[in-house]
Amino acid sequence: MRQIERLSLIDRIGRELQARMTYSDISNYLVGFGVDTSKQTSGVNSKWVYVKDLLADVAPDVIIRIADELEIPHHYTVKPTLDVAESSFWETNHFRLFISHISAFKKTIGSLQTSLKRYSISAFVAHVDIEPTREWQDEIEAALYSADALAAVLMPGFKESNWTDQEVGIAIGRGLLVVPIIRGLNPYGFIAKYQGLQASNKTVAQVADDLFGTLVNSPRTRAKLLSALVTTTVSAPSEAIALQRLEVLSSVFDLPRNFVEQFRDGIAQSSLIEESSSLRGRVNEFLRSHELSVLPEPGSEQTIDLADDDVPF
Secondary structure, three states: OOHHHHHHHHHHHHHHHHHHOOHHHHHHHHHOOOOOOOOOOOOOOOHHHHHHHHHOOOOHHHHHHHHHHOOOOOOOOOOOOOOOOOOOOOOOOOEEEEEEOOHHHHHHHHHHHHHHHHHOEEEEOHHHHOOOOOOHHHHHHHHHOOOOEEEEEEOOOOOOOOOHHHHHHHHHHOOOEEEEEEOOOOOOHHHHHOOOEEOOOOOHHHHHHHHHHHHHHOOOOHHHHHHHHHHHHHOOOOHHHHHHHHHHHHOOOOOOHHHHHHHHHHHOOOHHHHHOHHHHHHHHHHHHHOOOOOOOOOOOOOOOOOOHHHOOO
């Protein structure tokens, strides 16, 4: 994370805490992240400035954890403890999901990988994603140490695999959300404490939708997945993909306002909005449903409402 990006994220954290909490609440909240709230601040009567002063010299990984808990959209991850190779198999700006499975089921898992793209989820599937010229184990480790969550496809043969239990163990050790996908084998051992998804008698598309629902509703993955969904919708290469992802975004229950605002700011800059009246209409319908002002017609002037704290005197 560059310094300018770090300061921008701190600024957004300050705005969010300013809107939600009192000075005392802010202090108590930041103490929970190990922030020294006893240090000297500027004394300016602004909760926003107060937060920025307190976080000025805080480590980037702490800033990221605070932003995650507040569901502030961003594209940063806490650097893994281990030094892993740069991963080339993840889709840019997507949520990263490692799928642990046995090789006998690889064709169906490949289909699941494709279905998950609709939800801005980039799934690592070993038999598809590992380049023949690279060391197999190094690639597995790189994926495990850069993933945002892990899905374990539990079926006969999973427990006997030389690799699947180790993959799950690494994910648990990293504190990742583990989602058991049950297909003939019940969760066991450490996996048993996680809520599983029943996959028997379901289509690949249904499993993908259930998996998205689990990830987007879990506090451990919600912010990162929503951030990925907003970013990939805004940067979609075509109207069809933008509409598809907007449909997914619209299906999210209780979507936090800050993600809707980020979406509006981003999509307003998209060339697709200039070219497609149907996309602009659907976007405006979405914005109205969240009680935000709609995008203006191309060529019209736009007014921006400023919060009281930002209005010049």
